[in-house]
Amino acid sequence: MSGPAAAARRDRLRARLAALDAPAALVTRLVNVRYLTGFTGSNGALLVCADGTDVLATDGRYITQSAQEAPDVERLIERRLDTVLAARAVAAGHTRLAYESHEVTVDGLAAVTAAEPGLGLVSLEQAVEDLRAVKDEAEIDLLRRACAIADEALSDLIAAGGVRAGRTEREVARDLDARMLDLGAEAVSFETIVASGPNSAIPHHSPGSRVIEGGDFVKCDFGATYSGYHSDMTRTLVIGGAVADWQREIYDLVADAQRLGREALAVDAECAGVDAAARDRIVDAGHGEHYTHGLGHGVGLEIHEAPWLGATAPGRLGDRMPVTVEPGVYLEGRGGVRIEDTLVVRPDGPELLTLTTKDLLIV
Amino acid sequence: MSGPAAAARRDRLRARLAALDAPAALVTRLVNVRYLTGFTGSNGALLVCADGTDVLATDGRYITQSAQEAPDVERLIERRLDTVLAARAVAAGHTRLAYESHEVTVDGLAAVTAAEPGLGLVSLEQAVEDLRAVKDEAEIDLLRRACAIADEALSDLIAAGGVRAGRTEREVARDLDARMLDLGAEAVSFETIVASGPNSAIPHHSPGSRVIEGGDFVKCDFGATYSGYHSDMTRTLVIGGAVADWQREIYDLVADAQRLGREALAVDAECAGVDAAARDRIVDAGHGEHYTHGLGHGVGLEIHEAPWLGATAPGRLGDRMPVTVEPGVYLEGRGGVRIEDTLVVRPDGPELLTLTTKDLLIV
Numbered sequence: 001m002s003g004p005a006a007a008a009r010r011d012r013l014r015a016r017l018a019a020l021d022a023p024a025a026l027v028t029r030l031v032n033v034r035y036l037t038g039f040t041g042s043n044g045a046l047l048v049c050a051d052g053t054d055v056l057a058t059d060g061r062y063i064t065q066s067a068q069e070a071p072d073v074e075r076l077i078e079r080r081l082d083t084v085l086a087a088r089a090v091a092a093g094h095t096r097l098a099y100e101s102h103e104v105t106v107d108g109l110a111a112v113t114a115a116e117p118g119l120g121l122v123s124l125e126q127a128v129e130d131l132r133a134v135k136d137e138a139e140i141d142l143l144r145r146a147c148a149i150a151d152e153a154l155s156d157l158i159a160a161g162g163v164r165a166g167r168t169e170r171e172v173a174r175d176l177d178a179r180m181l182d183l184g185a186e187a188v189s190f191e192t193i194v195a196s197g198p199n200s201a202i203p204h205h206s207p208g209s210r211v212i213e214g215g216d217f218v219k220c221d222f223g224a225t226y227s228g229y230h231s232d233m234t235r236t237l238v239i240g241g242a243v244a245d246w247q248r249e250i251y252d253l254v255a256d257a258q259r260l261g262r263e264a265l266a267v268d269a270e271c272a273g274v275d276a277a278a279r280d281r282i283v284d285a286g287h288g289e290h291y292t293h294g295l296g297h298g299v300g301l302e303i304h305e306a307p308w309l310g311a312t313a314p315g316r317l318g319d320r321m322p323v324t325v326e327p328g329v330y331l332e333g334r335g336g337v338r339i340e341d342t343l344v345v346r347p348d349g350p351e352l353l354t355l356t357t358k359d360l361l362i363v
Numbered sequence: 364m365s366g367p368a369a370a371a372r373r374d375r376l377r378a379r380l381a382a383l384d385a386p387a388a389l390v391t392r393l394v395n396v397r398y399l400t401g402f403t404g405s406n407g408a409l410l411v412c413a414d415g416t417d418v419l420a421t422d423g424r425y426i427t428q429s430a431q432e433a434p435d436v437e438r439l440i441e442r443r444l445d446t447v448l449a450a451r452a453v454a455a456g457h458t459r460l461a462y463e464s465h466e467v468t469v470d471g472l473a474a475v476t477a478a479e480p481g482l483g484l485v486s487l488e489q490a491v492e493d494l495r496a497v498k499d500e501a502e503i504d505l506l507r508r509a510c511a512i513a514d515e516a517l518s519d520l521i522a523a524g525g526v527r528a529g530r531t532e533r534e535v536a537r538d539l540d541a542r543m544l545d546l547g548a549e550a551v552s553f554e555t556i557v558a559s560g561p562n563s564a565i566p567h568h569s570p571g572s573r574v575i576e577g578g579d580f581v582k583c584d585f586g587a588t589y590s591g592y593h594s595d596m597t598r599t600l601v602i603g604g605a606v607a608d609w610q611r612e613i614y615d616l617v618a619d620a621q622r623l624g625r626e627a628l629a630v631d632a633e634c635a636g637v638d639a640a641a642r643d644r645i646v647d648a649g650h651g652e653h654y655t656h657g658l659g660h661g662v663g664l665e666i667h668e669a670p671w672l673g674a675t676a677p678g679r680l681g682d683r684m685p686v687t688v689e690p691g692v693y694l695e696g697r698g699g700v701r702i703e704d705t706l707v708v709r710p711d712g713p714e715l716l717t718l719t720t721k722d723l724l725i726v
Contacts, residue, residue: 042567060655061567106464106472106486123469174544181537187554204405204424292423 003072005138006038009131010048016127017050022098024049024089025124026112028082029103031301032128037070040228045081046073047088055088057081082108083115090116098124126306133298133306135320139229140344143300143322146185146231147342147353149224153179154235154356163363165214165239169194169207172218180224189223189230189303200236201336203293203328214240217247217335223303223342230303232324233354234340237361247337250287250329251360254337257281258358261295261309261325265343265350271313278327279311287329290336296324299342321345322353366435368501369401372494373411379490380413385461387412387452388487389475391445392466394664395491397591400433408444409436410451418451420444445471446478453479461487489669496661496669498683502592503707506663506685509548509594510705510716512587516542517598517719526726528577528602532557532570535581543587552586552593552666563599564699566656566691577603580610580698581726586666586705593666595687596717597703600724610700613650613692614723617700620644621721624658624672624688628706628713634676641690642674650692653699659687662705684708685716 013036017025027033027046033056034040036048041062047055057076058066066075078084082104089097099109101123113121135143153176157163162175173194180188195205200217212218221234236254238247261278275295282291294310299322307315309323317323326340339358343350376399380388390396390409396419397403399411404425410418420439421429429438441447445467452460462472464486476484498506516539520526525538536557543551558568563580575581584597599617601610624641638658645654657673662685670678672686680686689703702721706713 101469101473104469106467106469109469110464174541178537178541 010036020098022096023094025098029100039066039070047085086112086116096120098122100124129306142227142229146224146226146229149183149185150231150233151356165212168209169196173207185224187225189225193221195219201330201332228301232299232342234338236337237363251337253285254329254339257327258339265345267319267347269317271309271315275309275311290329296326317345373399383461385459386457388461392463402429402433410448449475449479459483461485463487492669505590505592509587509589509592512546512548513594513596514719528575531572536570548587550588552588556584558582564693564695591664595662595705597701599700600726614700616648617692617702620690621702628708630682632680634672634678638672638674653692659689680708
């Protein structure tokens with residue numbers, strides 16, 4: 001990310017301060033600090049002021065790095081970041097300060113209040129998360145790259161016979177992870193799920209020592225992180241030549257529901273309506289009780305972020321919002337299927353970033 | 364961890380409730396929930412009551428897992444864990460509830476207060492973290508195992524010629540990580556640091572594409588996680604046959620300071636005094652400004668936890684507290700040395716868990 005992009009983001013946040021009647025905002029959620037400055041260290045806080053005098057605070061470990069990554073913001077090197085920035089706001093004559101009440105702990109707020117008792121603290125709400133939901137094209141490029149790494153890793157894994165009977169789930173997961181890192185991922189997006197046989201019915205199964213057998217479903221849910229941006233994809237394969245009727249039935253059902261969910265992605269579409277487009281198909285097929293989670297979520301600097309696609313999710317989609325679409329059907333004790341893509345909402349229909357086929361792969 | 368161990372831990376927390384004049388505590392910090400129940404899922408909260416009617420809440424993904432891992436506690440499957448447990452406390456006739464004010468966000472507290480306006484909420488402070496600082500022997504066994512994995516991984520890496528000129532830092536880090544996983548680590552404890560040449564002067568360097576050269580310091584800070592428990596060790600090696608005088612000087616200095624720090628570990632020793640035992644040696648040698656962090660920290664279910672060993676750290680050590688001892692000297696632009704062990708405070712002197720030699724290794 002470049003300085004100008006970060007500066008534009010701070011300006012967008014600044015534009016929201018007036019509605020809060022606050023001349024400044026204290027941003028302490030680290031991923032939000034990164035988004036607004038480019039600083040990637042593990043400790044940082046940011047004061048964004050209506051008059052443009054923004055200040056980034058971090059500790060002594062990050063003197064050099066913060067200067068390199070956030071050259072266009074004043075930097076302050078301190079130990080206690082929240083109180084030093086609150087003091088800075090007071091010194092600038094501000095009597096009100098917006099803060100991230102969804103991130104700041106009760107003790108953290110008490111420390112700031114004790115240090116600056118005259119300062120009126122009001123919630124910034126999730127203003128930065130809201131801004132982050134809409135990506136700029138540079139961010140989408142990074143997501144595209146992260147998705148391409150995941151696509152290529154799975155393709156290579158399958159081509160190398162890496163998903164086969166006789167291997168443990170953990171071996172397959174490590175193989176997939178190593179391929180993503182070899183292909184340039186800086187990290188995996190989250191703990192890779194490889195769930196085989198009956199384990200595939202567990203939505204979030206941690207890969208273990210189960211040995212994959214012929215006829216198993218193998219559900220792989222994984223992603224690559226590239227320059228901070230996360231990809232997210234699930235594919236469910238079958239081992240061996242024969243696919244049981246029940247496997248084919250739920251695979252085709254989930255694939256159809258997933259298609260309907262993708263097709264519902266549109267600028268101004270209600271988030272709950274997108275969820276319903278896929279869910280109704282599964283409910284109508286009599287498997288509603290076997291689909292126990294939401295349809296998807298935004299993805300970017302966090303693997304799960306706004307917007308949320310669920311049955312009761314508020315809000316609407318907008319242009320340049322990347323989201324996942326990932327319905328599933330899970331039959332306890334037998335097996336389950338989830339199919340997930342990462343896509344970007346666009347005016348002329350969603351852009352698919354995860355390009356691996358969704359035809360049932362028999363390996 | 365077994366049910367009886369978890370039950371004994373809840374009893375120790377229960378004993379603290381009287382001092383808070385609270386008949387119940389709401390534990391929402393996930394690692395604390397794990398410590399007090401054995402439940403390892405990603406979403407859980409626990410109500411600990413003075414009368415012993417404890418309740419674990421989690422969501423529908425963890426019905427089976429919570430029953431297996433925490434069979435001796437009543438379990439509640441819900442979506443909003445904090446408010447449902449607060450309601451439970453009210454239903455039990457309690458008018459005061461202790462909560463983790465260092466973990467609960469301002470919004471989280473507001474939600475509980477709105478749901479149960481008659482409930483008096485008081486801080487539990489870091490009571491569970493305080494309990495966790497002193498390990499039982501079963502926990503120390505897991506730490507010993509985690510440390511042994513890290514020792515063996517480094518030994519194997521060096522024996523295989525894995526730390527050598529021509530490799531990138533990232534390649535060495537991935538090799539070390541793979542060896543820990545092969546040896547039974549469930550994960551690495553934290554992002555492995557491999558910092559070569561001038562990068563070794565950066566205390567927390569992220570391994571990158573720098574190619575290791577002859578004569579480099581290579582600082583490796585890494586650990587294995589085993590059954591949830593983290594090991595932490597740093598060794599600084601030299602590449603090639605010749606060691607420069609400045610390298611030998613700071614290596615010997617850090618090794619001596621580290622020895623003094625280890626020798627200061629004792630039951631009832633002041634945490635700040637342990638820090639001083641090592642720091643004074645470095646300051647006396649004129650390198651005080653090149654040692655920019657604390658001496659060490661507790662280690663267990665978290666890689667960094669109580670107690671803290673620093674210049675201004677409060678408190679004293681106790682029997683069965685595992686801690687790291689990790690002084691360093693960093694010469695910007697040239698290189699740096701850190702030497703770190705994990706040890707357990709014992710009445711008859713500290714028990715060393717990381718057994719790799721601290722003689723200067725030339726590879």
